Amino acid sequence: MAVPKLRFKEFDGDWSQSRIGEIFQVTSGSTPLRSDNRFFENADIAWVKTTDLNNGLIEKTEEKISQIALKETSVKILPKGTVFVAMYGGFNQIGRTGLLVDEAACNQALSAIYPNEKIESYFLLTFLNHKVDDWKNFAASSRKDPNITKSDVLAFPLTYPVKEEQTKIASFLSTVDEKISQLTQKHALLSQYKQGMMQKLFSQQVRFKADDKSEFEEWEEKELKDIAEINPKSKKLPESFIYIDLESVEKGQLLLQKNIELQDAPSRAQRLLAKGDVLFQMVRPYQQNNYYFNLSGEYVASTGYAQIRTKLDSKFIYYALHEKTFLDEVMNRCTGTSYPAINSSDLSSIEILIPCLEEQTKIANFLSAIDQKIEVVAQQIEQAKQWKKGLLQQMFV
């Protein structure tokens, strides 16, 4: 009989093996007819969908349904402690889980596992999170489409210890989750603080002073094209390079580096980058997946970006492009509704307020320091998640 590699010292008995369907009652939900407004008006019943599942506690849902929906459709209320598994909704969603902290309904893309006396709900949740790859492998190998069915959930093997050990494991892991949650909250607060400070700095509500304590001169309004070169002429592209397109960058971080040979490069690979270049997303600019390029090597950006090269403090320009009034001006000049995009000539005609070089640098350094703190917390979150993953591998069978 199997036992985990790592366990609390007071426990030594064998773990039991069973299938979810042998222990739990499992059901699914449904979607009240969308065209009937009565089902979604004056709604006060939490209604869980795949997008509400975050492999943790479900404290709120994106949508709610009404009491009328409960009476007139097959939607039913599920109790606190119900654990959900996503059955449909694309390969990345399959196997996602959630645990209800209060009663709610759900749609038909989810399997709802009713709580019972034999297994701690939090233990089950963590066990299923640990097994998420098993769901995916099962889904990928068993049939053409990536979905799993209720029968798959019922047949899914579950290995578990006595109730006391389950409780101990659940309690320990919930402390780990609490730590991750605190770090996530810290990350959100720092991001909020940065937004607030950007607003104060760029509206000049808060001003820096020079090193000799004197006031800096007034800011000057200039068009972007007067302070920076937009899409400078590129030299001949190298035979191989790292290609940066819109999907490579998220929230200012370069997440994806694609090595590409010139002969295989997409037609949009045009902009050879130099240190200090700022990449501004021209397609759906509200996403603000812009990038401050400060790397060595051969990098080429997609023409989906405007390449902005300035002799001023380029980091300051990078932050100025994220300022709300600038973004509002960009959006006013965008064409297309589902695919709003600005062209480089309209972009270059937008005016921004520019302080003297010394004040630019002070602002850029101040905001960079906050960004570094945010990045440190982001790394701590990632490390905590990796540590938890390692623990799970040893604490479960």
Add this chain to the structure above:
DNA sequence: TCCCGCAAGCTCATTTGGTC
């Protein structure tokens, strides 16, 4: 030759309808 912008094509999430 370069760039803009439309639209094809892909992925993912939700809804609808058929079957038991």
Add this chain to the structure above:
DNA sequence: GACCAAATGAGCTTGCGGGA
């Protein structure tokens, strides 16, 4: 009513044609 899977729709990236 429950379950399942096909259809549909939304969101997104990139290829490509046409115009400057």
